[in-house]
Amino acid sequence: MNIYSNNSWKAIVEMLKSDIYKGLSEEECEKERKNSGDNRVFVPYKNGFIASLKNFFSIYIFLSVAIIGVLFYYSEYVMGSISTAIILISLIIKIIYTKNKTNKMKFLQNLNNTTTKVLRNGIPKEVKSEELVKGDIVYFSKGSLVPADIRIITANEIKVDEKNITGENFLKEKFDSKIDEAIYSIAEMKNMLFKGSSIAEGEGTGIVVATGNLTELGKMFTMIMDASKNKHTLGKRVEKKVGKIMIILSLVAIGTSIGSYYFQQNLYGLCLSLFAIQVMPLISIAFLYGIILKKDLHKKGIDLVNMSTLDIINEIEILFMDKIGSVTKEEMIVDKLYVNNKIFESKEIIYNREVTIKRLIETIVLCNNSTYDADQDLGEGELKEVAYLKFANEKMAYKSMLEANHRRVFEIPMDTDKRVITTINKVKQGSRANCRGNVDAILDRCSYIMIDGLEKEITPEDVERIKAIDYNFSLEGLITQGIAYRSFSYTPSREENIENNLVFVGLVALDNPLNDDIEEEISEIKNRGIIPIMITDDNKIVATSLGKKAKLVSSNNKVISGIEIYSLGNEELIDTVSRTRVFSRVTPELKARIIGLFIKDKYKVAASGESLGELPTISLSNLGIGKGDAPKIIKNAADLFIKNNYLKGFLSIFDIARKFNDGLAKVQAAIITMLFSEIVIINTLPLINNNIQVSYIPIIIINVILAIPLFLTLIHSPRDDDNKFILRSIVYSVLALAAIYDANSSFEIVLVATLGAFLLINTFINVSIPLKRVSAQLVLFIVSILIWLMSVGGLIFLYGLTLSIFAMVKIGVIILINLIYELILKRCQ
Incomplete structure (x- = not known):
């Protein structure tokens, strides 16, 4: 894509043999479509069958x-x-199973089923987006979904939401000029539009430079599918x-x-x-247990999207952790404020006592798009904004009341360049711009400072002092924002340079508390031989402080920022990344690049993602973890989805995987015991009892109807490492043959009665079935007993036979002998 950004749009139009006044002809479009395909993003899964x-x-x-x-x-x-x-x-x-994986990606058709205004043969017309080809001249305006990758030709105050592509939450301003400097990521391509993003403001024209799976979005999905194979x-x-x-x-x-x-x-x-x-049921048992396990985990906020997670997790060597939701809690708290040249603890602040403090609180409440319910202590929206509302609420500065008195006119959203958000609100004598954002960005826009309710020109000494306070807050691991405003005697328009000549009010320092058990969890991760690496959007100073508190790093040289990574050469990059344990100010695109380096070196990596821009992260990782409020595509693409505290959830999967694999090993041993006994009985019985032959009916009853619920119960038991299944098989065979020996025509009834009882006893003794409460194990075991009893009764009815008292006593004695044997084995473990 760099070639399109680093050249003028005229050069690109000429390169693609198009015409900004006529566009392409239908014949040229058809020819290009035959060469490069249409503009549909398709899932590279083959037909399910x-x-x-x-x-x-x-x-x-x-x-x-x-x-x-x-x-x-x-x-x-x-x-x-x-x-x-x-x-x-x-x-x-x-x-x-294959069809379900394919269906999960059918939502991509929503990207294909839009329409686009295009210039064809000199005439603007509406066409289906899938009909676009490379070289098409297209028109776009506010609300448009970008239909392909496009180099901008004309731009009229364009702002674009690229969250689907880059994962960034800010609107991006776009222009038509070429970019002369080196470009390291698509986030820096300010003269490009990418398929799947949307136009938030403005309008313009552009030329299509990539379609379908050759777009950045298409490449992303292809990567997901290829990695998941x-x-x-x-x-x-x-x-x-x-x-x-x-x-x-x-x-x-x-x-x-x-x-x-x-x-x-x-x-x-x-x-x-x-x-x-x-007819051995091991595969059926594994499949059914997987369904049960998924349902149990779903109740805990964990979706086991890919059952193979239980295999993969034991191979993981590196875990990339997002800060919020793993290392820190999903909440922020207003900790300190710097206002009137003084530092205050949040509890010291009184809302109506002083003008500057009042202005600061009103600004963080009015310049805020979140909500907070004090009764339930519950907020919705960005964590910083919720923290501001909660703090203001404690000071009796309520958002509903302030907004009623200061109606919002419009908002100037934050973007990656200015990192400042502004709202224009009505006041008694005009309007006020309420601003907050990155401290340096706010200071660059301030001409004045408010101290003790009075505005005065801000001096270099003021700026240096504020930056020093900000630095000290960062050393404490606090996250800061600068607060400023500007008064107008009228209502300004969007076109005015509103975010200029601001009045600085103060700093707000927020704490993002560590999770309560983070040190123990980090220690457990390390004890499992996994290297934990944290990625955060905080600045390097805050990230370093946090990394030390969480015991992730002990020295500053293990922390690096995104901007430092871009300046490194390949060899330096590999050396630096290999020793880094905390990455700060990292974009989703750079995060994927870092993970790719580890994957290339054959490391087994687990990483999480929540936004669409993190799809490459999830797909590249050996174990992709979706988390939080991730959209459906993330949940479908991930191997594992954890709603809350995904670090704790990640660690819990290790025990689940161990129990699952131990359970399968236990069931495997039980199946071998059962089958070995059956083979011996089938081939020995005709030799000792007048050539009597067992029919397939008892085999179906024991191996399918009884075995599945019984072994689903057994799969919960701890693994028996003594491998006694061979000895147990011999005992089963001898005892069953002894019971059958003189059973004559009722031998199949006796076979089901004895062998079924042996399996029930083995399961009951080796599984800790809770008898005082209803559980899946208890229900399955009771079902198994009922199946056994009904099978014996059904065979008696089918053959029209009855068992003599002697036969029943004999069966009872043999079952008792087996019970004693199993108890002895259990005691010897």
């Missing part, structure tokens, strides 16, 4: 297809059909783990089936064993 097919191939899928092939080859059509249905369900889940790892990891289990158990099944084939002269045992393996 195709993408799912691409992800379909894995060890799990290949083995499942192979098992299905074996089942159909040996005419086991029912088992083959059930196995096929399970594979299809897995594919459907993947398609839905490598972030969804959990599903692949679970499938890989399932594939390994299937390979091992399939080999066990083949081995045991070969032994029984000599006696049976058929491979039914192998088919049933493979079927039992194929």
Whole structure:
């Protein structure tokens, strides 16, 4: 983009072979559209079905297809059909998941479905924004949504809201002149308009220099999509783990089936064993537990957008923290004031006692766009402004009363150049400009100073003294603003140089308190081997003070400001950034650049974002964290969204990830125990009991209907590191075979009764189920018991059988033996 800013608009029009009087012809537009495409920002996701097919191939899928092939080859059509249905369900889940990711980005069509006034064949006309091409001459005015990246040709007092692009909250003044000096960021391109921003004031014309995904906004979204492709790892990891289990158990099944084939002269045992393996519910359990986990976290203000966060978080090496909401509280407090050449504590201030103090309080209330409800102690708006209103309210200077007596005429918003905000309000004898903003910027505009209610010319000594006080406030970590005003005997117009010849009133110093547990949280982050780095919009002095208070830095050389970074060469930049722990006055664009350096050096980075300008930050990071009141696009693009105190939320995910992975390991061990026992029983039972063969019905009951709720309960248990599942499998097999041995026609009922009971006992003993309150674990366990009882009853009804007293006593004794065994194992842990 620099080439367009560093050249005159005439050179750009000539370069793009356009004409400011005629524009492009329809033929030229069509030719350019064929070469470069249209002006739509599109999501680079492929069709959901195709993408799912691409992800379909894995060890799990290949083995499942192979098992299905074996089942159909040996005419086991029912088992083959059930196995096929399970594979299809897995594919459907993947398609839905991919489609949901695509649908989240459909809001981009809102950017494409606007209209634009364009010059074609010398005639101004309205066209759809998606029809714009490079070289088009376009018109824009107040309220227009910028339809493409545009080099300004004529500018009539243009002010633009570029928050969607740069993340900055200020309006930007734009002009048509070329920029001669070096440009380091798009925020400095004052003669350019970017797609997705909006015209707040003024009007003008320009020439389109980039369209569609070649615009800055389009590049941003492409970056998001490309980066997110490598972030969804959990599903692949679970499938890989399932594939390994299937390979091992399939080999066990083949081995045991070969032994029984000599006696049976058929491979039914192998088919049933493979079927039992194929319907293994680990993937379903992980998917369902993910849904439950997301709902639980949502209640705490945390959205687990990408389940793979539970994988990624353990790899994080660097955490970029925004100051507010992590290091400091989301509130500011008026701490001190400098007025009448004196420093006052806020509690010392009395509103109506002295003219200068009264003028200062009225200014911070009238030059304010926020609200504050004293009854609920709740404010809405910028933190500084809410702090001013709360302070004024305590002094009985109420915004509603002041605004009723001093009606606002208009506002001159703050921008990145002047960093001053002004409102014009009516007073008894005319109007008054109420101004506040950056102390240096205010002082540069002041010709007078009010002391003890009297205005006098401001002297260099006054300015030096004020700057010294401001410096000392900054050393204390306080955030300052200068307060000034200007009186008019009439109502000035917007065109007048209102923000000049101001009267300086005083300084307000605000404290942004540290979070209560920040030192412990920083210490915990460091203990996990993660380097915490803070990014703040404060000046370097305030940032240094804050960094030391939060134990982020111990020396000044670990703090750097954004303007210093721009002056560094590549080698200096890498060396400086690598040792810096606090970055001050950093724009979202520079923040993304810094993170990119760490990513390039193969560091695993977590970073947060709240505004659209921070989309690159979220997409570049290995773990992107949305926070606060972020718009929907940020929530969708992030891996993790935390509403409040995202640092505490970030740390809580470590324990959640550990419990999730430990739970999966526990379920994995339980599934191996279950399947190993079933394989042994399936292939041993015909040898010891007159060639009786187990049907697929008990396998469906145990492996699918009972296992899913039961193992969802088990997933909450702590991990058993003793790996006793092999011993447990042998015990299960021996006890179940002992119960089945002389069961004759009721053997399938006994199998479900015993093996189901073993799994229930294992879960109950190894999971701390709260019995005195309703919980998900308790509900799932009760559901599991009911399923077990109904399954046994259903089989009795299906086969028209009854169990003898001896059989029931025998089953009871075997279940009791298993209970004693599990208690012994638990005690030995």
